[in-house]
Amino acid sequence: xxxxxxxxxxxxxxxxxxxxxxxxxxxxxxxxxxxxxxxxxxxxxxxxxxxxxxxxxxxxxxxxxxxxxxxxxxxxxxxxxxxxxxxxxxxxxxxxxxxxxxxxxxxxxxxxxxxxxxxxxxxxxxxxxxxxxxxxxxxxxxxxxxxxxxxxxxxxxxxxxxxxxxxxxxxxxxxxxxxxxxxxxxxxxxxxxxxxxxxxxxxxxxxxxxxxxxxxxxxxxxxxxxxxxxxxxxxxxxxxxxxxxxxxxxxxxxxxxxxxxxxxxxxxxxxxxxxxxxxxxxxxxxxxxxxxxxxxxxxxxx
Amino acid sequence: xxxxxxxxxxxxxxxxxxxxxxxxxxxxxxxxxxxxxxxxxxxxxxxxxxxxxxxxxxxxxxxxxxxxxxxxxxxxxxxxxxxxxxxxxxxxxxxxxxxxxxxxxxxxxxxxxxxxxxxxxxxxxxxxxxxxxxxxxxxxxxxxxxxxxxxxxxxxxxxxxxxxxxxxxxxxxxxxxxxxxxxxxxxxxxxxxxxxxxxxxxxxxxxxxxxxxxxxxxxxxxxxxxxxxxxxxxxxxxxxxxxxxxxxxxxxxxxxxxxxxxxxxxxxxxxxxxxxxxxxxxxxxxxxxxxxxxxxxxxxxxxxx
Numbered sequence: 214x215x216x217x218x219x220x221x222x223x224x225x226x227x228x229x230x231x232x233x234x235x236x237x238x239x240x241x242x243x244x245x246x247x248x249x250x251x252x253x254x255x256x257x258x259x260x261x262x263x264x265x266x267x268x269x270x271x272x273x274x275x276x277x278x279x280x281x282x283x284x285x286x287x288x289x290x291x292x293x294x295x296x297x298x299x300x301x302x303x304x305x306x307x308x309x310x311x312x313x314x315x316x317x318x319x320x321x322x323x324x325x326x327x328x329x330x331x332x333x334x335x336x337x338x339x340x341x342x343x344x345x346x347x348x349x350x351x352x353x354x355x356x357x358x359x360x361x362x363x364x365x366x367x368x369x370x371x372x373x374x375x376x377x378x379x380x381x382x383x384x385x386x387x388x389x390x391x392x393x394x395x396x397x398x399x400x401x402x403x404x405x406x407x408x409x410x411x412x413x414x415x416x417x418x419x420x421x422x423x424x425x426x427x428x429x430x431x432x433x434x435x436x437x438x439x440x441x442x443x444x445x446x447x448x449x450x451x452x453x454x455x456x457x458x459x460x461x462x463x464x465x466x467x468x469x470x471x472x473x474x475x476x477x478x479x480x481x482x483x484x485x486x487x488x489x490x491x492x493x494x495x496x497x498x499x500x501x502x503x504x505x506x507x508x509x510x511x512x513x514x515x
Numbered sequence: 516x517x518x519x520x521x522x523x524x525x526x527x528x529x530x531x532x533x534x535x536x537x538x539x540x541x542x543x544x545x546x547x548x549x550x551x552x553x554x555x556x557x558x559x560x561x562x563x564x565x566x567x568x569x570x571x572x573x574x575x576x577x578x579x580x581x582x583x584x585x586x587x588x589x590x591x592x593x594x595x596x597x598x599x600x601x602x603x604x605x606x607x608x609x610x611x612x613x614x615x616x617x618x619x620x621x622x623x624x625x626x627x628x629x630x631x632x633x634x635x636x637x638x639x640x641x642x643x644x645x646x647x648x649x650x651x652x653x654x655x656x657x658x659x660x661x662x663x664x665x666x667x668x669x670x671x672x673x674x675x676x677x678x679x680x681x682x683x684x685x686x687x688x689x690x691x692x693x694x695x696x697x698x699x700x701x702x703x704x705x706x707x708x709x710x711x712x713x714x715x716x717x718x719x720x721x722x723x724x725x726x727x728x729x730x731x732x733x734x735x736x737x738x739x740x741x742x743x744x745x746x747x748x749x750x751x752x753x754x755x756x757x758x759x760x761x762x763x764x765x766x767x768x769x770x771x772x773x774x775x776x777x778x779x780x781x782x783x784x785x786x787x788x789x790x791x792x793x794x795x796x797x798x799x800x801x802x803x804x805x806x807x808x809x810x811x812x813x814x815x816x817x818x819x820x
Contacts, residue, residue, distance in 0.1 A: 350525075357526045357790045361752035362770070366533055366786060369774045446651055450756060453653045454771055466653075473657050473760060477672070480661050487654035494649040 245507045252503025258496030266312040273306035277463040286479045296481040298471070304481065308489045310463040315445060315493050318379055322444040323437050325383035330390025331433065335421045337391065338398025345395070352388040360385045361447060368456045375448075375464065378457040382447050390436055394429055401425050431508045438501030442494045449490060465490045519798050526790040531572050533786075534779045575783070586780035590773070595784045598769060603788075605675055606765035609757065610750045612681065613688040618743065621693050625700025625739075626732060629708065641701075644694035652691035652753055656760040659683050673762035684761045691753050692746055699742045703735040710734075737808050744800030748793045 246252045265272060275282045281301040282293075289296045295304035337345040355363060360382075367381035401407060402425070410424050451457045452466030460467075465486040472483030559565060566574075578584040585595035628637040647655075663683060664672040674680045707713060708731060716726045755767030762768075766785055773781035 353522065354525055354529055357522055357793050358530075358786060359748035359752035359789065359793065361755065362786065362789055365755070365770065365774055366530075366782070369777070369782065370533060370536060442649060449651055450653065453651075454756065454759060455775065466651075469651075469654055469657065470759075473653075473660075476657060476660055477665050480665065483654070483657045483661070487651065487657065490651055490654065491649060494651070495646075498645070498649050 242507055246503060249503040249506055251499045251506065255496050255499030255501070255503055258492065259500060262312050262493055262496060263316065265309050266316050269309045269313060273303075273309040275303040275306040277302070277307045277310035278461050279303070279306075286475070288479075289481050295485040296479065298479070298482055299475065304468075304485055307463040307468060308465070308485055311465045311468065311486065311489060312493070314375065314458065314462065314464050315449075315490070318375070318448045319441050319445055319497070321376070321379045322383055322386075322448065323441055325380065326387050326390055326440070326444070327433065327437060329383060329387035331394050331426070331429075333387065334391040334394025335398050335425065338395040339402060339417065339421050339425070341399070348391070352391065355385060355388060361450060364447065364451060365454070365456065368451060373456050373459065375452070375458045375462070378448050378451040382444060382451070386440070386444065386447075389440060390433075393432060393436065397429050397432065398425050401428055435501075435505045435509045438497070438504045441501065442497045445490075445494055445497065519794050522794050523791055526794070527576055527787055528572065530783055530786045530790065531575060532568075534783050535568060535571070579784075579787070585784035588773075588778055588781050590776050590778045590781075595781050598781065599766065599784065599788070602765050602769050605763055606751075606754055606758070606767065608681060609684055609688065609754055609763065609765060610747070612685045613692070613750055614743070614747065616685060617689045617693050617696060617746075620689070621696040622700055622736075622739070625697050626704055626727070626735075628697075629701045629704035630727070632705065637701075640697070644697050647690055647694040650690075652687065653756050653760055655690055656683075656687035656757060659687050660760070675763045680761075680763075684757050684763060687760065688750060688753050688757045691756075692749050695749075696739070696742055696746060700735065700739050703738045704731060707731050707734045733807065737804055740803045740807065741800050744796045744803070747796045748789070751789055751792065 279302060282303050283297045283301055285297060285299055285301045287293050287297040287301075293303055293305065295308060297303055298307075333348055337348050358366075364378070364381045364385045367384055368378055371377045371381060398421075407420060407424050410420050415424070448457060449464070449466035449469075452464045453470045455467075455470060458464035458467050468486040469483050469490075472479070472486065475482055564571075575586070578586070583596060585599075587593065588595050588598055591598060624640060628640050631637055660672055660683060663670045670683050671680055713726060713730050716730050717723075721730075751767070754765060755771060757763070758765045758767040759771060766788070769781060770785040772778075773785070
């Protein structure tokens with residue numbers, strides 16, 4: 214009985230101590246982020262995109278599907294800032310509605326990659342042995358085919374469509390999360406606090422997700438923020454190749470592939486979606502760079 | 516070497532399995548909807564589509580290894596190898612030139628940027644390369660077309676029958692991959708510049724140029740050459756996009772079109788060839804590292820000679 218009380222006490226104390234330390238550390242990190250110019254720049258750029266995405270219905274002058282709001286192929290003018298396309302749809306509205314798609318892609322892509330990558334990384338690093346070997350071999354294997362091309366093959370398998378493209382990219386890209394998580398888990402596994410947990414009879418599941426995972430989170434945040442731009446870019450690439458979003462969707466990749474057909478006569482069709490995409494990707498890159506500077510000072514670019 | 520062969524074998528199984536699992540009946544692709552069920556069954560039987568997976572796989576890979584026969588395209592009804600012959604040449608021209616030009620620009624620029632770290636040129640180049648990484652390669656291609664073909668009218672928009680048709684695609688492809696190589700060269704050179712043997716060389720009074728070329732560049736090149744060979748697969752996947760923009764009928768275009776119409780034999784063949792190419796590039800990069808770096812060479816040949 215007394216034994217048990219003591220355990221609870223030590224556990225309680227330890228937890229409180231750890232969480233205190235964590236909140237302080239998070240506060241410190243947040244302040245460092247607010248002072249970091251890259252972070253703030255990226256944050257402002259992304260905030261503007263989020264506003265456009267949330268309020269696209271109010272901000273955009275027309276619906277993205279509404280045809281014939283003006284003459285076809287109107288060059289950018291006072292009424293149609295970004296011009297109109299071959300069906301007389303307003304490009305400005307389509308670019309604004311496109312923000313929703315991009316943010317959805319970023320969110321879904323990052324979540325999927327995180328879930329797959331972290332689970333595999335934790336399991337491989339924690340258990341080692343043959344599970345680890347099988348997954349290492351699988352990741353080696355996926356490296357043999359360039360990622361875009363492998364994603365193309367997976368899309369063929371599961372079918373066209375935006376969500377399917379994001380899934381296929383996640384299926385190809387999770388290895389970039391799994392590898393560092395695995396390495397980190399391997400080094401944390403033998404640390405005293407994990408051994409202690411084990412001695413108290415915690416299950417492997419609890420050890421992996423409650424003891425080891427919280428210590429990986431800072432590097433995970435860095436990883437997510439640095440891989441988001443490439444996730445967005447590869448999804449848009451697949452849309453550009455005609456395998457992602459399908460016709461009436463305001464997806465920027467789709468808009469660009471459409472715009473290239475008319476590049477000689479209506480260059481604005483390919484210019485504006487591209488600028489929007491570049492702006493978003495730059496926003497994510499700046500944010501990622503800022504977060505990396507704060508959370509992972511060793512990685513600071515020379 | 517053995518590892519490479521194993522990887523190729525594993526990849527070939529992966530590629531085959533990927534398309535084996537594909538939904539949809541290949542017979543539907545080949546014949547009209549009106550063809551009766553019995554005839555379809557007979558065709559599938561003849562093609563061996565009912566055989567177990569391993570039998571189908573070994574037949575496929577056996578034909579490739581022994582007779583260089585990748586099967587027939589479902590769509591064009593011609594051997595896949597004939598479809599690929601001309602296209603491989605075009606893709607290799609595109610990728611080869613891109614690689615050469617990328618090296619010619621990235622290596623000297625990386626070296627200069629590292630030596631003149633934090634100078635105006637360095638900052639400009641680094642921001643430029645950041646912009647290039649953020650820029651979607653297909654948009655860049657579109658912009659190049661717009662500026663050089665539509666506005667300035669100095670180069671053709673699309674086509675593939677002459678050197679002038681390749682200028683824009685090559686530059687589009689180079690700009691989508693150059694940023695990584697440039698930044699790697701720069702950071703490698705920076706790392707080597709901090710090494711003690713460089714300081715020693717300077718202290719000994721070795722001429723500046725000689726230090727830079729023999730001590731710094733040579734050591735930095737080891738990592739860079741790895742990156743170059745690793746970037747070849749990127750070039751190939753970038754080529755898919757570039758070929759689509761500029762309408763060059765190369766391997767990428769073939770792959771894309773075959774995926775859209777679900778032409779399995781062609782997709783399998785193209786994926787396999789790309790995978791083999793990647794493994795070969797990795798092997799070559801190992802050999803090149805060994806040639807450049809005596810330490811690794813000694814380790815590879817089994818201890819000191």
